[in-house]
Structures are given as structure tokens and as C-alpha cells.
Amino acid sequence: MSSTEPGATALHVADLDVSYRVRGKDRQVLRGVTLEVARGESYGLVGESGCGKSTAALAIVRYLPRNGAVSAGSISVAGRDVLDLRGQKLREYRARTVSMVYQNPGAALNPSIRVGSQVAEAFTVLGVPGGDATDRARDALDRVQIADPGSVMRRYPHQLSGGMQQRALIAMALAKNPELLILDEPTTGLDATVEAEVLDLVSQLQAELHTSVLFISHNLGVISKMCSRVGVLYAGRLVEEGPVGTILRDPRHPYTVGLLRCIPRGGVRKDHGRLDTIPGFLPSLGAEITGCVFADRCALADDRCRAEEPRLDKITPVHASRCWHHDRAATLPRAEIADLELPAVDRAGAPLVELAQLSKVFKQRGHEVHALTEVSAAIWPGETLGLVGESGSGKTTLARTLLGIVPPTAGTALLEGGELPTRYQKRSREELRALQIVFQNPDSALNRRHSVRRILLRSLKKLAGVGGSVAETRMHDLVERVRLTERTLTQKPVQLSGGLKQRVAIARAFAGDPKLVVCDEPTSALDVSVQAAILNLLVELQAEKRVAYLFISHDLGVVRYISDRIAVLYLGRLQELGPADVVFEGPHHPYTEALLSAVPTVDGGGRDRIRLDGDIPSAASPPSGCVFHTRCPRKLGAVCEETEPPLVEVEAGHHMRCHIPLEELRRLQRAESQPMAPTA
Amino acid sequence: MTSVAAVSERSEARVARRERLRLLLRSPSFLIGAGVLLFWLTCALLGSRITPYDPIFDQTSDLSQRPSTEHWFGTDRLGRDVFSRVLAGSRDILLIAPAATLLATIFGTTLGLITGYFRGIADDTISRVIDAVLAIPLIVLAVTVVTSVGSRSAWAVTVVIAIVFSPIIARTVRAAVLGEAQLDYVEAARLRGERSHYVMFAEVLPNVMPPILVEATIRLGYAIFAVATLTFIGFGLQPPSPDWAVQISDNWQFLAEQWWTVLFPAIAIASLVVAVNLVSDSVQQVLER
Numbered sequence: 001m002s003s004t005e006p007g008a009t010a011l012h013v014a015d016l017d018v019s020y021r022v023r024g025k026d027r028q029v030l031r032g033v034t035l036e037v038a039r040g041e042s043y044g045l046v047g048e049s050g051c052g053k054s055t056a057a058l059a060i061v062r063y064l065p066r067n068g069a070v071s072a073g074s075i076s077v078a079g080r081d082v083l084d085l086r087g088q089k090l091r092e093y094r095a096r097t098v099s100m101v102y103q104n105p106g107a108a109l110n111p112s113i114r115v116g117s118q119v120a121e122a123f124t125v126l127g128v129p130g131g132d133a134t135d136r137a138r139d140a141l142d143r144v145q146i147a148d149p150g151s152v153m154r155r156y157p158h159q160l161s162g163g164m165q166q167r168a169l170i171a172m173a174l175a176k177n178p179e180l181l182i183l184d185e186p187t188t189g190l191d192a193t194v195e196a197e198v199l200d201l202v203s204q205l206q207a208e209l210h211t212s213v214l215f216i217s218h219n220l221g222v223i224s225k226m227c228s229r230v231g232v233l234y235a236g237r238l239v240e241e242g243p244v245g246t247i248l249r250d251p252r253h254p255y256t257v258g259l260l261r262c263i264p265r266g267g268v269r270k271d272h273g274r275l276d277t278i279p280g281f282l283p284s285l286g287a288e289i290t291g292c293v294f295a296d297r298c299a300l301a302d303d304r305c306r307a308e309e310p311r312l313d314k315i316t317p318v319h320a321s322r323c324w325h326h327d328r329a330a331t332l333p334r335a336e337i338a339d340l341e342l343p344a345v346d347r348a349g350a351p352l353v354e355l356a357q358l359s360k361v362f363k364q365r366g367h368e369v370h371a372l373t374e375v376s377a378a379i380w381p382g383e384t385l386g387l388v389g390e391s392g393s394g395k396t397t398l399a400r401t402l403l404g405i406v407p408p409t410a411g412t413a414l415l416e417g418g419e420l421p422t423r424y425q426k427r428s429r430e431e432l433r434a435l436q437i438v439f440q441n442p443d444s445a446l447n448r449r450h451s452v453r454r455i456l457l458r459s460l461k462k463l464a465g466v467g468g469s470v471a472e473t474r475m476h477d478l479v480e481r482v483r484l485t486e487r488t489l490t491q492k493p494v495q496l497s498g499g500l501k502q503r504v505a506i507a508r509a510f511a512g513d514p515k516l517v518v519c520d521e522p523t524s525a526l527d528v529s530v531q532a533a534i535l536n537l538l539v540e541l542q543a544e545k546r547v548a549y550l551f552i553s554h555d556l557g558v559v560r561y562i563s564d565r566i567a568v569l570y571l572g573r574l575q576e577l578g579p580a581d582v583v584f585e586g587p588h589h590p591y592t593e594a595l596l597s598a599v600p601t602v603d604g605g606g607r608d609r610i611r612l613d614g615d616i617p618s619a620a621s622p623p624s625g626c627v628f629h630t631r632c633p634r635k636l637g638a639v640c641e642e643t644e645p646p647l648v649e650v651e652a653g654h655h656m657r658c659h660i661p662l663e664e665l666r667r668l669q670r671a672e673s674q675p676m677a678p679t680a
Numbered sequence: 681m682t683s684v685a686a687v688s689e690r691s692e693a694r695v696a697r698r699e700r701l702r703l704l705l706r707s708p709s710f711l712i713g714a715g716v717l718l719f720w721l722t723c724a725l726l727g728s729r730i731t732p733y734d735p736i737f738d739q740t741s742d743l744s745q746r747p748s749t750e751h752w753f754g755t756d757r758l759g760r761d762v763f764s765r766v767l768a769g770s771r772d773i774l775l776i777a778p779a780a781t782l783l784a785t786i787f788g789t790t791l792g793l794i795t796g797y798f799r800g801i802a803d804d805t806i807s808r809v810i811d812a813v814l815a816i817p818l819i820v821l822a823v824t825v826v827t828s829v830g831s832r833s834a835w836a837v838t839v840v841i842a843i844v845f846s847p848i849i850a851r852t853v854r855a856a857v858l859g860e861a862q863l864d865y866v867e868a869a870r871l872r873g874e875r876s877h878y879v880m881f882a883e884v885l886p887n888v889m890p891p892i893l894v895e896a897t898i899r900l901g902y903a904i905f906a907v908a909t910l911t912f913i914g915f916g917l918q919p920p921s922p923d924w925a926v927q928i929s930d931n932w933q934f935l936a937e938q939w940w941t942v943l944f945p946a947i948a949i950a951s952l953v954v955a956v957n958l959v960s961d962s963v964q965q966v967l968e969r
Contacts, residue, residue, distance in 0.1 A: 023699055403871060424871055432873045445864040449886035462872040508868065 009079070010180045010212030011037040011060065016073035018052070018059050018236075019286065027286020029055045031236040031293070032073070034312070037180065040210040042203075044227030044244065046220055048259075048527035049498075050282050052236040053216045057182050060214070061098050062090060078179040095125045099173035103185040105165035109157035115168055116153025122175035140171040145201060161615045163194035167201065177209065184216045191390040192554055193612045196598035199226060218527065220263065224248055225600040229318075232256050235283050235293040238312065242319030248602055252321035252329045254298045261334070262532035264561035265602055267584065270384075270539045271342050275532040275561070276334050281497060292323070299333045300325050340543045343382050345564055347653075350417060351378035352548050353402065353435075353516055358411035360397055360572075367620040371397040372572045374411065376647075379516060382546035386563030386580065388556065388595065392616050394572035395552045399518045402550065403435055415515075433463040433512030440521035442501035446493040452504050453489040456511060463512025474511075481544075482507045482537060499530035503537065510541065516548040523558060535562055556599050560584055565653075568592050571619055571627045574647055578654035587666035589656050590634040626659065634660060634668065703966050713958025716951055720770040727771055731764035735922040747940050754940040756931060765922040766944050770952070772923045776838050777903040783842035784849055784903075785896045791846060792853025793880045797861050807854070810847040818844055819909055826915045837916045841906050845899050852895045856888040890967045897960030901953050908949050924949050 018030040030052045037043040045053050058064050060075055062082060075082050077097055085093050102108045109118060116137055123133035123140075134153075141149035144167040157165055166186060173181055183202065187195035203226060206213055215226050223230050224244050232240040232253065240253040251257045261276035268275075280297035283289060291309055295301040305324055312322045323329060360372040372394045379385045387395045400406040402413050404424035413420045415434060421427050439445035446455060456478060460471045479486065482503040493501050502522060509517050519538065523531035539562065541547060553559045559566060559580075566583040568576040568591060576589040583592060594610045612631045617623055623630045629640040639659055649655050650662040658665070704710050728734055745755040753762035791810075795803040813821070825840045826832065860866070861884060869879045910916035911925035919926055924945035931941035 023695065405867060405871070424873075427873075429873055432871060435871075437868070437871060439864040439868070441864065445868060447865045447869075447883055447887070450883075459872055462874060505868075512872075 008039060009036050010039050010041070010077065011035075011043075011214060012074075012076045012079075013056070013060070014074045016056070016059065016075060017071045018055055018064065018068060019071050020065070021067040021069070022285065025286065026071070028071075029068075029236050029285065030059070033233075033236070033238050034073075035231050035238060035241065037212050037214055039212055040206075041229065042206060042213040042215060042227045044215045044217065044223035044230040045233060046217060046223050046230055047233035048218060048282070048529065050235075050285070051233040053218075053233055054184055055236075056233070057100065057184050057214065057216055060180070060182065061094060061100050096176050097179045098182065099176065099178040099180070100182040100184065101166070101169050101173050101186045103188050105162055105169050105189075106157065108169055109165055111157055113156075114153065115155055115157060115160065118157075119153070119168060119172050119175070122172040126176055136175070137171075140175055141168065143174075143205070144168070144171045146171075161194070162190050163198060163615065166190065166198055170198075170202065170205070174205065174209065174211070177211070179212065180214060181206075181211050182214045182216070185218070187222065188217070188219070192556070192595060192598045193390060194615070195222075196600070197611070199600065202226065219600070220248070220260065220528075221600040221602050224602055232259070235289070237293045237322065239294065239323070240321045241312070242316075246316075246319050250319075250330070252315055252319065252326040253294075253323045254300055254325075254329050254332045255294045257329050257332045258297075259528060260602065262528045263602060264532075264535070264557045267581075268561055269580065270535075270562055273339060274536050274539070277533040277536065278529040294323075300328060300331075340540060342539070342543050343546055345380050345383040347380050347383075349380065352381045352416060353379045353550075354414040354417075355398075355402065356412050356414065358398070358401055358408045358413065360394075360401055360406060361409045364620070369619045370572050370622060371619060372401065372408070375569075375572070375574050376411075377567055377574065377577060379548050379550060381515065381548055382542065383564040384542070384549040384551050384562050386559040386566040387550060387552045387569065388554070388559055388566060389569035390595075390616050391554075392571075392619065393569040394619075395569055396520060397572070398569070399437070399520055399550060399552060403437060403518060429463070429465065434515040435518070436463075436509035436512070436514040436516075437518040437520060438502070438505050438509050438522045441525050442498055442505050443493070443525075445505045446501055446508075448493050451490055451492055452484075452496075455504065455508055456489075459508045459511035478507045478511060481510070481541070497530075498526050499533060502526060502530075502534055506534075506537065506541070510545075510547075513545065514547060516550060519549050519551045519553075521553050522551075524553065524555065531558070538562065556584075556596060557601070568595070571617065571622050573627055574655070574657065575628065576654075576656045577647075578656075582651075582654050586669050587662055588669070589658055590632050590660070590665075591628050593669060594631075594633065626657070634665075636660065700966050704962060707962045707965070709958045710962035713955040713962070716955035717959060720774060720948075720952055720955070723767045724771040724774045727768050728764075731761070731767050733761035733764040735760065735764045735768035736920050744938055753944045754938070756927070756938070756941045757934070762927075762941055762944055765927060766924065766948050768922040769924040769927065769945060769948065772834060772917055772921055773904055773907050773925075773949075773952070776834055776841075776907050776917075777900060780838045780841035780845065780907070781896055781900045781903045783838065784845035784899060785892065787842060788846035788849025789853050789885070789892055791850035793857055793885065795850065796854040796857025797876065797880050797884065799858075803854075806850075810850055813844075813847045814851075818906065819913075822906065822910055823913070823915055826910070832915060832918060834917060837907060837910055840910075841903055844906070845903065849892070849895050849899060852891055853888060856891045857884055860884050860887050894960070894964045894967060897956070897963055901956040901960060904949070904953050904956060 013033055013035050016030050016033045017028060019026045019028045033056060045056065047053050059070055062085065070083060082093060116134065119137040119140055120133040123136045124130065128136060138149045138153065141152060146152050146164060146167055152160065160168065187198050190198065199222065215223065217223050227244050229242065230244045230247050231238050232255065234255050240247060240251065240256050247256060248260065251260055258276065258278040262278065264275055278297055283293065283296065291306040292301065295305040298305065310322050310324045312320045313326065314320045315326060355375055355377045358372055358375045362369040362371055375398060377385065387398065389395050397406060401408045404420065404422060404427055407422035415431060420431060424432065456475045457471055460474050461467050464474065466474060479489065484500065484503050488496065488500065496504065523534050526534060535558065538549065542549065551559065551562055563580045565578060566580050567574055568589060570591050575591050576583060584596065594612045597610045610633050617630055625641045625643055626645055629635050632640065636659055645657050645659045647655050647657045723730065742755050743759045744757055745751050747754040751761050751763060753766060755761055791806060795806045822840050822844050825843060826836060829836050866879060866883060869883050907916055908925040911923060912929045914929065917923045917926055919930060927945040928942050931938060935942050
């Protein structure tokens, strides 16, 4: 591990300190980080936002922002010190030695230059003459499994899907056959099915080319799939390092333990228990810390932890933890203990909301885009209906139709048996307060010029119709219920962390005691520890108020945790609808099956992934027959192309739209998932 | 504990404000611009109290004198001290230009909010009218309006410039509102039953203030220019006002013999426009950082 022979390691970072100068003060972001990536190895760097992952990557490619500087330590790539490179040498280093792939492929490509020229440029900087560069670019695109590279090269970036753009960028990054490839959250913005394809591609290329990879992600599932060793960063400190399997099975730092416990996994559901959370907050940027960086949030911390910084101790030759109590890390007490009594959902009674044959057609430049086609579903009081599907499947349109933001082309939505006006402008205060929403991005969901107090009081006034001291009392009640402190009231959203902002947004939605709240990916912009706390809060509120949720998420673990029933959408059509466990455990619709197998989980498992070929077809010209037949791995034949299967109740409460009979699906899917141990 | 933390939060905001101020005060262009502006403001406020001679009535018998120690900038054909008239000449323009800019900002912001927020037919109609108005050269438009109004008072000039500038501001505001109205908080406001005017003015407007402020300071520079131009061609302020453009317009025919009666007011106008632009540039840089 500690070989110092030049050339044996692809990356060697030693005692790296990086600080940013903010408002005239140096704030330390990385604190003595030491790590090593061997030749051909894939090393994962994991941590929550603000822990310094990206700063580490930027320091390695020598691309820190103007106010950032390496204040101590060394970085060497392929045995060469990179910190003293200047001018031409630095350009050479970036051109030939390291490559980086960023999170947002749309922003990494120049929108005004054809893809082919951009990929070819990666070769011309290496000195390849023009004509050859074009040929090499075509080969490179071919290597990243882009079908018909010739036509792709003539297109502009916006004409490619996110997955294709990321492939093109990977092709550019690999053009120079780099000594070190840095992938900074390369799949975070992509759909699960596309993410799976890109990850497969990266591991395949890595195996072929023996590239050394530094893989940065907040997602432990992705890291466990992609890397052999992993380092856990917290507040700029490497707190634990070791082989992926060991870290996941036997974490020895309380932070890692907490992080793993936050993730809803292994089929856990809200009625099984609460999620664990990590209490407290990340220390502020550049805070002076004596002792262990995690001590403030650690239930095991004692006086020694607060006074004296632990060293990165080797537990085994390959596994190290920066904790005085690493032998007791696994005994970390759970943060949430109070169990909840969730009210049983009574589906014999009248449903709260009914969607009857909802369709929505958008007219776009002469095309008709079928965003929703005859979707029918019901939600009962106090239950959560999870809504899953790839982007473009109509999840958000469905929610917006229910809320009256987008009027449906056909069909109706009913609230407690009464037909809802199709536009929110026509809805009464009662109807408006009954249906509220929590948005994905808390930054844009709250007015940044208004204080929390103003936001909540206004909502109370409009939705609950109260003012003055009554509103004041209700506001304090709300604040307490979503676990905010009183001092939050005077603050503006900028001063709050993502989790706190989302709590304010939830409080706002609950101001008028809603009957159903649409949750549109409410935790996808948040870190896992914060996500757990928000999910716990939503479940608490549901237990207390019997509110129903329409919960949209691409994170299947989250959906499974919070949902009573799940609806699967594909190209605006309901493909499957049933109780959460039934939909997840199968037999399920082939599309659901593919979605489930695409998700990289922490538990890993030996399940062979089902490949979905290509991207989701355009909703402007959906395929004939069953809309999924173009990508379906279990397609029967002509019948799938010609006739659209009806949505049938295949067993009690379980609806599916497939030509394959349920028993046949059960047999097929059981045969394939046999080698894998059941996760629940 | 809570109060201590709250204090630190508030001081955090104060630090950010002080930081912006510090950045402004460190920028040489801001300091020069603000200095010149302050000088003209002082002159405008104190007027004839600081001028060596009365700018309007004090007619000495020394007609058309060259600059001398007695009359630093010389005297004009009526024997008035040009130095005194230049000092006093900032008053009218420093009233009219900011007032016109303010009016234009209010009117343009309202138009911009309406077009950007409602989109659709309202936007199409108003935006096309704005495009049409913007296609006509500014001065031609202003002259047309002044003639049709038939009044040449300071008020008329103010209103005319406000009318001519508001479409430009409306367009800037519209662009900012278009982006802002896409954000979820606007949708949240609609979903709790807010009326459009509340969403526009209470929710969206505070968030588009920075571009509006920047645009307004830029417009102020142009407004000074526009007032001067209108006055010069005889549609603005009228003699015997000591306004700079009035002086230039009175004397430009005699430029060859009495250059001082034109040059000094011209320098004064230029210095004011440049000063406003310097300030607006630095404010823009600090706000958009």
C-alpha cells in the first residue's frame, strides 16, 4: 500500500491542506488528506456535500478557484509532483496526464460546437493532425458504445440525451489514455437506467484500459459498484479508508456507521421503523476544530475526542479509521428511537383523491406530445402513493394536473367525490388548502427575499384564513412540528441549510392542514443524513395528521420506505400499480423489473442487471402496441408491437399492463433472481 | 445561547453589506465618479449662494470677456459670468434627469412585470409595441412627443424622457422576470390562492431589484444626455436658465470668437455623464459579483 516507488502509484496525495479565502479570512477545506490510488485501481471518495470531495479533485487537476490554495502537503500523479507545475508544463499535464469528467454533462460541452469537433479536439491537443483526429474521434465514440457515431458527430450537444453527452465526455477524457481519470459525480443527474449503463461502460473501459480512477460520489451504492477501495471524507478529513466490502460490512468510524444507517435499504418500510439520522450539522467552513472533527455529532464522543484529534489508525493492514473508539463504532446508539403508530389505511371507505382517465397532450411546434394517457388511480386518506418512472415518463405532469397547474386534455380529478376544477385559479380555498406541494429544490421553492416568518404567516393567512395572534400561535406550532427552532423565523432562506429549507417548505405546505401533499422528489437535492431526517418528519406528520402523499422519486429505496402503494409510469401510461411490497418483490412488470435491477445498491448482490437498450422513446411518437416493446427484454413478439395490453388487476390490488400472464412472469423472474439471497 | 447565535447571524449579514461597501470604496472609478457627482450635487443645492456672481441677473458691463483672473471662464455676450453659470447650471439637469429616470423605472418595471409574468397575449402585444417604439430614434420620438404635448416646461421634458426610456427598462425587467417566474416559489404562491398583483409585486419584484437598479443607473447617464440634447435643439429648458445645454445652444454660433462660452458648459455635461457612468459601472460590478 505504501509503496513509494515512482510509477507504482497513479496518484499520491500526502497531508494535503487546501483553504479558500472568503471575506478576507482563510478557511480550511481539506485537512491533511492522505490517499493513494494504485495503477489500474478504482478508488472511491465518498462524503456529503461540503466535505471537500470536489475540492480534492480540483486540487489534483490544479484547477482550484482563484481564492483557493494548497497551503500544505503534496500531490503527485504517476510519480511526478504536480504542485509546482507552471505554464506550458501545467498545460501538458492537463492535456496528457489527467482527465476529469464532471457531474453535469450538458454544461461541460460547448453548446455551439458539433460533438464531433469537440471530441476531435481532445486528439488535436495531443498533436494528432486534423483528418486523423476526426477518425480517432469516431473510434473513441464507438468505444463508448455510441451507436452510429458518424451521425452523432454531426449533432450539437443539445440534440443528445444526458447519457449520450456523458458518454461523449468519457470518450474525450479517455482520448489521451490518462494516467488518472477523475469522475466527479458522473451519473448524479442521470436516470437510474441510464446511470446503470454509464457505470457499466466505465467499469468495462477501466478493465480494458487499466485506467486508474478516482471516483467521487455521495452515493455509497454507486461507489460499492464501481470501486475496490473507498475513502470517507468528513469536514475535509479522511475519517476512514479501506476496501469497499469491508467498509460497508464492518464500518469502524461512527460517521460511516451513521451514513450507512441513514439509507433506506433492504426493503425497509415506514411501518418497520424509523430511519436513523446523524444529529447536528457539518462544522462551518473553515471552523477551528480541536479534537475529532466528528465529535460534535457523535454519540460515542467523550472528553478525549473533543480535546485530542485521533490519528488514522490501521485496524487491519488495509483498513484505517480516524477514531479513538473504532472498536466500538458499530455500537453507536441510534439517534431516533421513538416508534410511531401509523394509522391503518382503510381502503374500504371512499378514496380521498381519484384520478379518472387523465390524459394530457402538449402541443409543441405542430407535434402532439402525449405526456399522460388515460391514467386512473385513487389515493385513500393517510396513505402514500409512490410514483416512479424515468424522466419523461409523466410523473411531474401527473402531479401538476392534480394540482391544477396543468389542465388535463381529458379526464377528471375528484377530491372526496367532488370534481375538482381543472385550473387552480377556479378552485376554492378549501380545495387549494387540501392539495399542497413540497418541491424538489428548496432553494427555488422559497422566496429568498422573504423571512421564514413572512413565508409561514402568509401561508397561514391564505390557506388557513387566520391572522394576528391566532396565526402567530399556529406559526409557532408549525415550527415546532417540523422541528425548526424559533430563531429560524427571523432568517431568510440563504441563511439556512438545505435540510432546514426543506423543513420550512414542508411547514408551508402544512399551514392549511392539507389532505394530500404532493412530494416531488423532496429529498433528491439533500444529503442522505438529511434525507433520512426529512423522511422521518414526513412519516411523523402522516401518522399525526393522516395526510396522504403522492410521492415522486427516482430513488427506489426511498419510495419503498415511504409508500403504501406504488404506481409505475412509462411514457405517460400506468404500467403497474400495487402494494409497495408486491411491486418490489414481484412478479413485476418487465419495466419495473428493469428499473429495479438498474439501481446500484449498497447491499450489492449478485443480481444480473437487465439492460434497457437506448433511451426512452419520444412521447411525440410513442411506439405502437405496448409502448414498452421497443426496450422490453421480455418481449413476446408481434402481439406486443400490435396491441396495447390493458391494465388488468392480476391479483388483489395489483394492476399490470402486460401481455405476459402473471404466473409466467413469476416463473421467469424467480428463475433469474434465484442466486440472489432475498434482501428483506 | 439562542440570542448569541441570532446576533452572529445578523452580524453575518452586516458583514456582507460592509464587504460590498468596502469593495465600492476600494474601486478608484467609483471614488472619482462619486466625487464629481457630489461636487455637482453640492453646486445644485447651494446654487447662487456659492457663485461669485449672480448666474442670471448679474450683468456686468464687461461683455464677452476672455477668461481672466476676474472671470475664470470669461463672460458671455450679455456680460454674465460663465463660471457662475456653469456652477449654477447643474441644478435643473440634476432635477429633471433623475426624476425622469425614476418615472421611467417605475413605469418600465410595471410593464416588464406584467409582460414577463403573464406571457401570452399581453406579452405579445406589449412587447411588439415596445419593439416598435424602440425602433424610432430616441430624439425623434422625444421631439414628436414634446411637439404634440405642446408644452416646453421642465415637467414636459421629464415626462417625455420617462416615456421614451420606460420600454428599454421594461425589456430588461421582463427578461429577469421570465427567469424568476419559473421558480417554484411563484408556483407555491399561486397554489395558495394569491392574486397576480401580489405575486408580481410582493414575491417577484424584490428578487429582480438588482438588475433594475443597474439598469436605472445606466439610464440616468443617458437621461442627462437626452435632457441636454433636447434643450440644445430648443425643445427642453429655455433661457435665461443657466442650464449647460441652454448656454451651448445660445452661444454655439459664436464658437469661433467666444469658445469659452461653449467649451466650459460642454465639459461640465461630459463630466456629469462620465461620473454617473463610472458610478453605475462600479455598482453593477459589486451587485453582480
